[in-house]
Amino acid sequence: MASCAGGSLNKSIRFVDCMGLGPDVILNRQQAERSSRTxxxxxxxxxxxxxxxxxxxxxxxxxxxxxxxxxxxxxxxxxxxxxxxxxxxxxxxxxxxxxxxxxxxxxxxxxxxxxxxxxxxxxxxxxxxxxxxxxxxxxxxxxxxxxxxxxxxxxxxxxxxxxxxxxxxxxxxxxxxxxxxxxxxxPLCALTAWQLLFEHGSLERGQRVLIVGASGSVGYYAVQLSRIADAYVVATASPSFVEAVYGLGADEVLDYSKPNWTAESKAPFDLIVNASPAQPEQVNSWLRLLRQGGTLVSAWSPVDEAEARRLHVNGKLVYMHNSTQQLTDIARWIEDGVLRxxxxxxxxxxxxxxxxxxxxxxxxxxxxxxxxxxxx
Structure with a gap:
């Protein structure tokens, strides 16, 4: 993980293909290990x-x-x-x-x-x-x-x-x-949010992050974790959830139902987190909201990495993997009352x-x- 990792990653169930291991290789090993009890x-x-x-x-x-x-x-x-x-x-x-x-x-x-x-x-x-x-x-x-x-x-x-x-x-x-x-x-949504923000998004203090789909389960944790990291948080939500997302600590909340919400987003951003089931063409259009060298990470739709490179930004689709260290840190923040x-x-x-x-x-x-x- 980046600056907020707090420990080493559990490599035994890594799904993210950026490590050079295809999912089929990983799964063949896992299935062989578990065949006796599946x-x-x-x-x-x-x-x-x-x-x-x-x-x-x-x-x-x-x-x-x-x-x-x-x-x-x-x-x-x-x-x-x-x-x-x-x-x-x-x-x-x-x-x-x-x-x-x-x-x-x-x-x-x-x-x-x-x-x-x-x-x-x-x-x-x-x-x-x-x-x-x-x-x-x-x-x-x-x-x-x-x-x-x-x-x-x-x-x-x-x-x-x-x-x-x-x-x-x-x-x-x-x-x-x-x-x-x-x-x-x-675990699933909290870990996904953590890894989108820090492990793949390398979010740092003071950076501007846009969280698309902040009223969903992953977005719910992403907004809070971004605030814990002292980032400036701009989030999107449907009208009925705008106040609730402000309550999670977002600095600005955009009405996602408006067709021109991106024009109101005050781009550019250091990081964009897609926690919504948006269509790929929508997700790829958000690459233009990034500053040069910025990153878009998506928990749902794939990102056109060739287009990202052309725009001199980064984009990737991320699969969550387990991490006991991250779960331990998440538990501590819940106990301390800083993560709901x-x-x-x-x-x-x-x-x-x-x-x-x-x-x-x-x-x-x-x-x-x-x-x-x-x-x-």
Whole structure:
């Protein structure tokens, strides 16, 4: 990361292709490592030493939202499946909360199967929080009962279940100032915002940053993190969210519904962060709002890097990767009260298919948390 990294990056699940490793190379290695436990419904596996050591029998069951092929929301079913068993370097987590994200719908529909193929049956939701329930061999950092959170890879079966497997090295302690379940809705969007701003955008104190889509879940954290970095923050939002974005610390908020909002943006900017599902032609037009040598980073649409070079600026599409150091720093800022979190809706496992349908129809707003134990 740039000036705000606070530590080294976890390289084991890097998705960003700027390192010269194609996603297919990374995924082939990951799938080979995980093939012994990906098929969580295989109850024919012999009893493992891990199960005997931790008191988790192989025939234990759990409830999970599952789909067995790519397709629409109707593919998702709530089933009783075999509880997974942690392998070497892994932990079993009793899931308290798991964030729902648009990427979950893209994965389910098969739109990302070329770069991030899934092994079926598959459990959605790649971010989660919970309690360490069992330890695989070689795990020394965590103890049973530890409260942790993480964001997993796009090929991992995830958190829409009562239990989930994660690598011990990819976990961080949850912020102690918020509800354990709510912490499950933090990692993906907070990490994405951090990496857009600092790791790829190299944001520094006093620079001017434009955040497009500030009222969304990634933009919500991007505005706050920019203020923590003492940048001058210009953000865009729809009219109903302008005041809320000011409340996050933005210096200026532009009405995104106005066709000429870019003319009011007081360019140029050192950094532009696209946290909106804007079309590529829109995103590429914003390259002209950058100062020479400035950077546009996008969490959604690709950027025309050839056009960026012609304009003597930088542009890139960024995939989030996990970083325990960044999650630890995020937790500390939440505990200190300088970084706010937000959960707009809670749902049980039985509502996962409905959430996918609402998202596909463009009728889902805000951050939704899945609570596997059910709602009170």
């Amino acid at each position: 098929d969580f419904t295989d109850e024919s596996r012999p009893n493992s030493m891990v199960a005997r050591q931790t008191g988790v029998p192989n025939d234990s069951q759990m409830k999970a939202a599952v789909y067995r092929q790519y397709g629409g929301p109707e593919q998702i079913r709530v089933e009783r499946v075999a509880r997974p068993i942690p392998g070497e370097g892994e932990v079993l987590i009793r899931v308290a909360g798991s964030g729902f994200n648009v990427v979950d719908t893209l994965l389910r529909a098969g739109h990302m199967s070329g770069s991030f193929p899934q092994t079926f049956p598959f459990i959605p939701n790649i971010e989660l929080s919970g309690t360490v329930e069992a330890l695989g061999t070689g795990v020394t950092k965590w103890q049973l009962g530890a409260q942790v959170y993480t964001s997993m890879t796009l090929t991992d079966s995830g958190g829409a279940a009562e239990f989930a497997i994660a690598r011990a090295e990819e976990l961080a302690a949850v912020p102690r100032s918020i509800d354990l379940a709510d912490a499950g809705g933090v 979190t937000k959960i707009d809706e809670r749902a049980g496992l039985e509502q996962v298919a409905e959430l996918h349908a609402r998202s596909d129809a463009g009728k889902l707003r805000g951050k939704v948390l899945i609570v596997p134990a059910g709602l009170d």
